Amino acid sequence: MSQIEIRDVAIEYKKPKSEESFVAIQGVSLSIEKGSFVTIVGSSGCGKSTLLLALAGLIECSRGSIRVEGKDVTGPGKDRAMVFQDASLLPWRSVHGNVRFALELQRWKRDDIDERAARFVRMVGLGNFADYHPHQLSGGMRQRVNIARALAVDPQVLLMDEPFGALDAQTREVMGDELLRIWERDKKTAVFVTHSIDEAIFLGDRVVVMGRNPGHIRDVVEIDLPRPRTAAMLDSPSFIEYRRKLRDYISADMQALHMVEDIA
Ligand SMILES: Nc1ncnc2c1ncn2[C@@H]1O[C@H](COP(=O)(O)OP(=O)(O)O)[C@@H](O)[C@H]1O
Ligand SMILES: [Mg+2]
Structure with missing residues (x-):
């Protein structure tokens, strides 16, 4: 059994000032091994933060279940720590x-x-x-x-929602290196949301690609690059191939979005 088991999770939000609800994510299943580094990418609004908040126990699943070490997540716990984009x-x-x-x-x-x-x-x-x-x-x-x-x-699990999102590119790289260094030493399980495809590949053992309408997992890409990761890998043929694949997913998602908007 994996440390984190996400099983067929759907999360609905109440629409403001209405009885209707909005399905933010649906049919999301994912297993995460202890000590692994999982990154999540996807266009804005596809439910990345929603999934992370559910893992943190800050919002409830409408359907499905999330288990950590075999126990249902029913609220925040000492086993999980969350880092948001803005340091509060x-x-x-x-x-x-x-x-x-x-x-x-x-x-x-x-x-x-x-x-x-x-x-x-x-x-x-x-x-x-x-x-x-x-x-x-x-x-x-x-x-x-x-x-x-x-x-x-x-914590057993470190949840990070675009933690470097507000930083300039250079600081971001330094922070990424440092995070990996700490993670390699401590071997916490890391779940890291980013909108940077390069960051997702550079940090992750696996990159989870999410799509929208409603939010779902499109693919999970295994990143077969040795550790420790180095800046030189950013130009390696396999890195370039991962980048191309992930970009294709996300641009297809954006095009689909524009088509929906054109019809509406
Ligand atoms: N508290 C909320 N109430 C209603 N809708 C929400 C709420 N939080 C997020 N949403 C909607 O759910 C969808 C997913 O949001 P979010 O998880 O923040 O996406 P991401 O982090 O991938 O940009 C979006 O359409 C967003 O508008
Ligand atoms: Mg978000």
Whole structure:
């Protein structure tokens, strides 16, 4: 059995000011092995965030089931941590204080908290900035704090919804490298949503391609590139082939969308 079992999941949202509901995703099934890195791509609105929120236990499935370690997901849990696109740090707390806070919430032992927070601050390369406050940090540094906070509580599964989406291309690459380095050491299961096809290939063991109307899984592409991944691989023939395949899926989806809009 895989660590995460998503079985025939559908999620419906209530339409605002109406009795009708809107099917955001349907018939989604996916098994995720412990310690693997799964990335999810798909055009905007195809339900990537919806699926991740359901994995986090922040929204309920309308149909189907999600199990982690054989247990139904019925709400948020310590076994899963979520990183959103915008780091929502506490402005009045330092870098160290923000990571501490996550541990305090989970009632870690007082004696361990300081040391552990410091360790994870160092791990994301912010050792020299532990006493800085969020407004004194760049976007990339804030997102590092966000990741440190998620990792510090020692989740089994790390859920990331476009965590580098607000960063410039260069910072994004550095963060991707760093995330892989941490992941290779810690071997957490990672589920990572991105709109960057290159990022999805570079990070993932598998890339899940989602399509829309309603959101569903179109394909799961195994990425057969050795680890550690390096920048040189971005130009390798197999990387280029993965990129072409994934681009084709997404542009076909966009064309279908335009046709629907033309008819409507
Ligand atoms: N809280 C909500 N209420 C109603 N509709 C929603 C809600 N959240 C998302 N949706 C709709 O569900 C679909 C999927 O959204 P989302 O999961 O955010 O897509 P993605 O992350 O792939 O861009 C979209 O059409 C969106 O408008
Ligand atoms: Mg989204």
